[in-house]
Amino acid sequence: MKPIVSEKDFPTAAKFVYLNAANVALMYRGAEQVIKEWVSDVAQYGSNNFDEHAEENVFKDLHRAAAHLINAAADDIAAGSSATELLCSLAWAVSPGKDQNVVSTEIVFPSTVYPWQRVANSTGCEIRLAKEKNNFMHTDDIIALIDQHTAVVCISHVEYGNGQTFDLQLLAEAAHEHDALLVVDATQSAGAIPIDVQASPVDALISGAYKWLCGPFGAAFMYVAPHLSEKLEPGLVGFRSHKNMWDLDASRIDYPQGTQKFEFSTMAFGCAVGLTRAIDFLNEVGVENIFQYNRQLADRLITGLRSRDAVITSPLDDQDRSSIITAYFENIDSKEIIKGLKAAQVFVSSRAGAIRFSPHLYNTAEDTDSALAEIDNCIAQL
Ligand SMILES: Cc1ncc(COP(=O)(O)O)c(C=O)c1O
Structure with missing residues (x-):
């Protein structure tokens, strides 16, 4: 097998046998470098260089890179600190109500479904988890739980426990037939499995950085389809939620256009810069x-x-x-x-x-x- 990356990109990969990307992948060297540079700059120069303009525009490259990765538009991508954080904001934004249900699987990673469970505890919506059979989740068993009261089907594209991959197109069709949303946690697939949100029209897709994207802890991205993001009010808000964030006007929130309304606060910005570098690299490798x-x-x-x-x-x-x-x-x-x-x-x-x-x-x-x-x-x- 001919290697597809060079040793300089992952300098420790030959030092031991690391078969653990589903836990934490080795980080792309270029990502590690920019993160260190960013931290070092802020440590030594405060906001002299990372000034208000830089802070306002810090996610622009991540929007572009993540959009390229999944064939979306840059406006439809938001940055965040973790997959779970973005899922929580989305779940509160959608807030399925008392007569509605959310469909997922019983073998899903807890963070994929807990945000919906938390909302359900407040709104009374029902959580329906499809049961596995012999370590396998039949897609038909998920689809059988979807009905006219289903607000959301929320699944992990690849199950963390056994590596099972779901057909997003099939699930999108099944959800849309009942006017439900398909929300996909791609933390175990983005960077390792091609994703095309035009060909498989998911309504939202989220991924953390530190697994198959070879990025750091502390960064994530979320795609929300334009038809959905225009209707939603984010579950988590802060000074960055206002379209002119440096207005600092506590009396009102005018959300930015597109999915960027889900960006709400400061974060370990260097991690987002590192994730951008990692995704650019993966896009180059293909x-x-x-x-x-x-x-x-x-x-x-x-x-x-x-x-x-x-x-x-x-x-x-x-x-x-x-x-x-x-x-x-x-x-x-x-x-x-x-x-x-x-x-x-x-x-x-x-x-x-x-x-x-x-x-x-x-x-x-x-x-x-x-x-x-x-x-x-x-x-x-x-
Ligand atoms: C499918 C899935 N989603 C989410 C997470 C956690 O993501 P984060 O740490 O970015 O919240 C994991 C971690 O193992 C995971 O496997």
């Missing part, structure tokens, strides 16, 4: 290339795990899978293997009794082979 490359790494892992009689719990059909692979070995505690792997400098995660491998663009075929060889060593020693 998400389709990353997707194909990661799939080859995942295939190699699957073949190796199967030949060792591991039980693979991730879906393996082309349309359902991602490069997150979960597996366990009969009668062996996965946590013991994970501990042994860590001691051998192979980093993976433990999820639902299985070992979760999540290779990304900086990994190589040698990484997957070393991980498999270390699994053999661990099992031999147990």
Whole structure:
């Protein structure tokens, strides 16, 4: 397999075997550099350089880069500090009411559904979670929960626990048939799986920075389709929510046009600058290339795990899978293997009794082979 990134972009990737992007990816070196520069500038010069004009315009490049990533318009992107924060603001903005429901899955990452649950605690709306069967969430079981009272279908594009990928076009159609919104948490897919919000007309899509986007903690972006953002009042507001933010007029809020109305406060701005740099880099490499490359790494892992009689719990059909692979070995505690792997400098995660491998663009075929060889060593020693 020919590498698709160079060692200088991820200088530590060859120092250990890091198969853990679904937890925290290695950060793109260019992102790390600009974050350090930004922090250092503000530490030493206060707002001399990062002045009011710079603060007002700090997210412009992120709007452009994230829009390019998902085929949206820059005006339809907002920056935030985390996926959860943006989801909370959106959930309060939509505020499904007493006679309405929100549909999600019982295996979704809690932060994807908790914001809706919190709103439901106030408004009395119903939360409906589709049940998994044998570690798989049938899309039909999600669709079966949607009815004329559904306000929102909120799913994770890729499930963090088993790597299952949902068909956004299919879910958008099912939601729209009932005039419901499709809200997508793309934290486990953006940067690794091509997303096109024109081809798959989701109503909102959110991603944090520190996983497949190879950015830092402390930044995220949200897309809200124009038909929706024009109707919404953000759940979280602050001085930045006013269209002329430096008016500092406490007597009124005139929201900016587009999704940028969801930007409300100061934040660790350097993280947004770092995320921008990371997304620009991924756009240059090409998400389709990353997707194909990661799939080859995942295939190699699957073949190796199967030949060792591991039980693979991730879906393996082309349309359902991602490069997150979960597996366990009969009668062996996965946590013991994970501990042994860590001691051998192979980093993976433990999820639902299985070992979760999540290779990304900086990994190589040698990484997957070393991980498999270390699994053999661990099992031999147990
Ligand atoms: C699907 C999903 N959404 C959201 C999050 C958390 O995102 P943030 O830390 O940006 O709020 C995670 C973290 O694992 C996740 O897997």
